[in-house]
Amino acid sequence: MQNKKILIIIPAYNEAGRVDKVVAQLRAQFPSFDLLVVDDCSSDATACQAREAGSPVVSLPFNLGIGGAVQTGFQYAKHNGYDVAIQVDADGQHDPASILDIARPVIAGELDLCIGSRFTAGKGNFKSSFLRRIGIRFFVHLIGILTGVRLTDPTSGFRAYGKKAIDLFAAHYPIDFPEPESIVIAKRYQARIGEVPALMHPRQGGSSSIRYLKTAYYMIKVTVAIMLCTLSKNRRIRADEH
Amino acid sequence: MNIKLLAVGISLGLFLTVIELIRRKKMSFKYAVSWLAASALAILFSVFDRLLGACAQMLGFTLPSNFIFFLIGLVTVFLSLLLTVYLYQQTNRIELIAQKLSLVELELSRLTQKNQPDRT
Numbered sequence: 001m002q003n004k005k006i007l008i009i010i011p012a013y014n015e016a017g018r019v020d021k022v023v024a025q026l027r028a029q030f031p032s033f034d035l036l037v038v039d040d041c042s043s044d045a046t047a048c049q050a051r052e053a054g055s056p057v058v059s060l061p062f063n064l065g066i067g068g069a070v071q072t073g074f075q076y077a078k079h080n081g082y083d084v085a086i087q088v089d090a091d092g093q094h095d096p097a098s099i100l101d102i103a104r105p106v107i108a109g110e111l112d113l114c115i116g117s118r119f120t121a122g123k124g125n126f127k128s129s130f131l132r133r134i135g136i137r138f139f140v141h142l143i144g145i146l147t148g149v150r151l152t153d154p155t156s157g158f159r160a161y162g163k164k165a166i167d168l169f170a171a172h173y174p175i176d177f178p179e180p181e182s183i184v185i186a187k188r189y190q191a192r193i194g195e196v197p198a199l200m201h202p203r204q205g206g207s208s209s210i211r212y213l214k215t216a217y218y219m220i221k222v223t224v225a226i227m228l229c230t231l232s233k234n235r236r237i238r239a240d241e242h
Numbered sequence: 243m244n245i246k247l248l249a250v251g252i253s254l255g256l257f258l259t260v261i262e263l264i265r266r267k268k269m270s271f272k273y274a275v276s277w278l279a280a281s282a283l284a285i286l287f288s289v290f291d292r293l294l295g296a297c298a299q300m301l302g303f304t305l306p307s308n309f310i311f312f313l314i315g316l317v318t319v320f321l322s323l324l325l326t327v328y329l330y331q332q333t334n335r336i337e338l339i340a341q342k343l344s345l346v347e348l349e350l351s352r353l354t355q356k357n358q359p360d361r362t
Contacts, residue, residue, distance in 0.1 A: 038344075056352075058344045064337055072341040079345070175337070 004083040004107055006033045009073030010055070011066055012090035016044040019090040023053035026088070029096050036076055037090065040069040067178035074170040085161045094158040095199035102196055106160040112191035113165045115151060116158035116198025135219060139180045142223065146230050147187040151195050154180045158198050165191055180222050184229045246291060253284030276324055280317045
């Protein structure tokens with residue numbers, strides 16, 4: 001476990017006042033892991049605060065959306081030869097206490113993609129709205145039917161990625177609302193996918209990337225994307241890509 | 243007869259405009275080739291208007307003018323679909339460039355920071 005190169009990717013968009021705490025906490029708890037904050041062209045002091053808190057920061061020249069930001073992290077991980085990448089939100093929702101649980105199966109080489117779930121029995125203390133639970137359940141079944149992978153929380157962005165997933169997602173990753181779709185993409189490339197319970201907290205502030213008005217668009221986009229994804233051809237991932 | 247001249251003139255004008263745009267490098271051949279094909283078809287049908295009538299009749303259009311509108315609609319839909327494809331391609335490339343640029347920026351700032359202590 002010690003000899004693996006591990007990167008924590010923190011996509012951040014307007015998370016000033018939160019990202020600094022997250023970075024400080026992660027640095028204190030995981031001194032052997034490297035950090036990378038991907039600033040998705042925030043209009044506040046996100047990049048500056050993250051840098052001052054001691055994390056390298058990649059600043060995108062314009063807003064790419066969460067998918068484009070996380071993908072930048074994968075490209076960085078691939079280019080610098082990391083074995084494992086862990087994605088953690090910049091708003092403090094994802095409890096660092098669960099990071100090792102999520103990373104363990106990937107570090108051990110048992111999984112290529114391990115998802116931290118709010119809902120699996122044990123640590124599931126997260127209360128989300130009724131509508132959101134229905135939406136999530138819909139994706140649980142859709143993904144289950146299309147890929148045969150049974151997950152309880154496919155929209156979770158608290159994840160660990162092995163080398164195979166890093167290489168794949170560095171080349172192909174959905175731009176907006178990427179989480180459910182990325183599972184289907186990973187499955188098509190025969191990645192081993194699993195989930196573990198994870199602690200998540202309600203938002204401390206800021207706004208979720210999924211607002212009420214966006215919800216309908218979110219549902220339709222992700223559903224169509226997932227169905228199209230199962231139809232489309234596998235493109236070969238170029239090994240020489242940096 | 244006048245209407246035929248007008249139609250030939252306009253479609254020929256479109257064809258020549260596209261060629262001129264390619265010549266002046268305002269448009270690449272890749273993007274212009276569908277425009278060239280569309281205007282060539284327009285020239286063909288305006289010069290041989292009997293052919294237009296025959297095609298319309300064969301396909302079941304009562305009036306040749308309806309057939310013209312149908313063709314214009316078809317070409318417009320096809321061209322805008324093609325534009326969407328090109329737009330997507332450009333979006334992808336711009337996104338990739340943005341990501342690479344930001345990664346190179348980080349690399350550069352690291353390298354300059356490493357070199358700083360030597361100078362002082």
